Amino acid sequence: MFKQVVFSLISAVFFSFIPITAHSQSPASSLPEGEGKPLVETVCTSCHRTNMITRSSGYTSAGWKELTNTMIDLSDNPQMQGEIIEYLAAHYPPNPWRAPTLVPGEVQISFKEWIVPTLGQRSRDPVEAKDGTIWWVGQSGNLVGRLNPVSGEMKEYPLPANSMPHSVSLDHAGNVWYTGNKNGTIGMLDPATGKITVYKMPDPDAKDPHTAVFDNDGLLWFTLQQSNMIGRLNPANGDIKLVTMKTARSRPYGIKIDADGAPWVACNGSNCLVKVDPETMALTEIKLPIAKTTVRRLDIDSEGVIWYVNSSQGRLGRYNPKNGKIKEWPSPSGPKSHPYALVIVDDIVWYNESGKRPDALVRFDPATEKFQSWPVPSGNIYAGIIRHMRPTQDGNLLIHQTSTNRIMVVTLNPKLTEH
Numbered sequence: 001m002f003k004q005v006v007f008s009l010i011s012a013v014f015f016s017f018i019p020i021t022a023h024s025q026s027p028a029s030s031l032p033e034g035e036g037k038p039l040v041e042t043v044c045t046s047c048h049r050t051n052m053i054t055r056s057s058g059y060t061s062a063g064w065k066e067l068t069n070t071m072i073d074l075s076d077n078p079q080m081q082g083e084i085i086e087y088l089a090a091h092y093p094p095n096p097w098r099a100p101t102l103v104p105g106e107v108q109i110s111f112k113e114w115i116v117p118t119l120g121q122r123s124r125d126p127v128e129a130k131d132g133t134i135w136w137v138g139q140s141g142n143l144v145g146r147l148n149p150v151s152g153e154m155k156e157y158p159l160p161a162n163s164m165p166h167s168v169s170l171d172h173a174g175n176v177w178y179t180g181n182k183n184g185t186i187g188m189l190d191p192a193t194g195k196i197t198v199y200k201m202p203d204p205d206a207k208d209p210h211t212a213v214f215d216n217d218g219l220l221w222f223t224l225q226q227s228n229m230i231g232r233l234n235p236a237n238g239d240i241k242l243v244t245m246k247t248a249r250s251r252p253y254g255i256k257i258d259a260d261g262a263p264w265v266a267c268n269g270s271n272c273l274v275k276v277d278p279e280t281m282a283l284t285e286i287k288l289p290i291a292k293t294t295v296r297r298l299d300i301d302s303e304g305v306i307w308y309v310n311s312s313q314g315r316l317g318r319y320n321p322k323n324g325k326i327k328e329w330p331s332p333s334g335p336k337s338h339p340y341a342l343v344i345v346d347d348i349v350w351y352n353e354s355g356k357r358p359d360a361l362v363r364f365d366p367a368t369e370k371f372q373s374w375p376v377p378s379g380n381i382y383a384g385i386i387r388h389m390r391p392t393q394d395g396n397l398l399i400h401q402t403s404t405n406r407i408m409v410v411t412l413n414p415k416l417t418e419h
C-alpha cells in the first residue's frame, strides 16, 4: 500500500510536466467557486486539464471516488480526498449531456476487466500473445505491461525515458514491440530477459511512431501521425524506411495489412484512406466523399472490404477496393458520437462511440445492416475511452479504458437469446 501511495505521488509530480497528448491541450476550463476548487485545480491537473471534469458525465460521491481512485491514490489523506470528492459531486453530479443512443438487440456479450497497477497511466492497446497473456502499454506511465488473464497477475516494464508508448504489437517469436511516440523510436522488449532494444527513426522529422502492425513476412509497418509519414522496420537488420503522405497534415493513424500483404492506413486529418505498396512503399490515396471526414481506425473483412470509422462525422464507412464503391451509415448516437476504435471479428464490425458517456460499444452486422450497442462499464461507473481494439485468438474482443486504467475482454456470444 505504502509503495503504491509513494509511487502515485511521485508519478503525480513527474507527470505534472508532461501533458498527456496534443489533443487534450484545449484551454483549461474554469471551475465553479467552492471549497474544494483549489485542491481539484492542483491535484487533478497534473495529468490533464480540468476540461476532463467539466466534460464528464458527472458522478455521485461514490462514483467520483471510484473514478479518481483509478488515477491517484489519496487514501493517505482522507480529509483532502473527502473535500475533493464533495466538491466534484456537488458541482458535477450525473448528467445526460453526452448520453449515447443505445440500440437494443438480441446478441449477448459480457465484459471482464482488470485495473492495471500504475494509476492514471493511460492504459491502452491490449494485444494477446500466443500463450494467452495480454500485453498493453501505459502511454503516460511510459511502460509496457503484461497480464495473465487466468491468474490476474500483472507485471509492468518501465521503458526508456520519454518513450510514451502509443501502441504495442507482438512478433511471431513473442517479442513485444512498442511505438515510442514521444522520442521517435520503436522499441523491442524481449519478455524472456526483459532486455529492450531501441530503434531510432533515421529522419529527425519522423518524430512520433504511432500504431504498428506486422505483416506476414515479419516486417513492422507503422504510422507517424503528426510527422505525416508511414514507416517500415525490418527486424532482421533494423533498417527503417519512411514515406511521406500525399496530403499535407493527413495524419496517418490506424494501420492494417490486407490478405495480399499491403498495408492500409486511415487518415485522421483528412478525408482519405491510403494503400501502401509493400515492395516500393508507393502510396495510393482514396478520397472519401464527405470533405470534413477524418478516420481514426479501419479494418479489413474476409472479402478484402475496408471498414472504417468516420470519426468527425459520426459515421461508419465501407470501401470496396474491388469496385471503388463507398457506403456510409450514421452511427446510432449521431454526428457527435466520434467513433474511434474498430475491429472486425468473424465479419461482424465492432467499434466504439468515444464522444459519448458512457462510451458505447457498437456492433454492426454487414449482412443485415443492423446496429446493436452497449455501455462499456468500468466497475460501477462509466468513463472512457477505447482507442484501439483487437480480437483474441478465440474470437473475443480486447478493449481498454484510458480514463479508468482498465484492460478488458469482451466475450462475444453470437448465440441469440431464446424467445
Ligand code: HEC
Residues within 6 Å of the ligand: 011, 012, 015, 020, 024, 040, 043, 044, 045, 046, 047, 048, 052, 053, 055, 056, 057, 068, 071, 072, 084, 088, 119, 120, 121, 122, 123, 140, 357, 382, 383, 384, 385, 402, 403, 404
Ligand atoms: C496520474 C494521472 C492522473 C491524475 C493525477 C488524474 N487523472 Fe483523471 N485521467 C487520467 C487519464 C490518463 C485519463 C484519460 C485521459 C485520456 O484518455 O485522454 C483521465 C480522465 C479523467 C476524466 C474523464 C473521464 C471520462 O469521461 O472518460 C475525468 C472526469 C478525470 N480524469 C478526473 C480526474 C480528477 C477529478 C482528478 C483528481 C482527483 C484526476 N482526474 C487526476 C489520469 C489522471
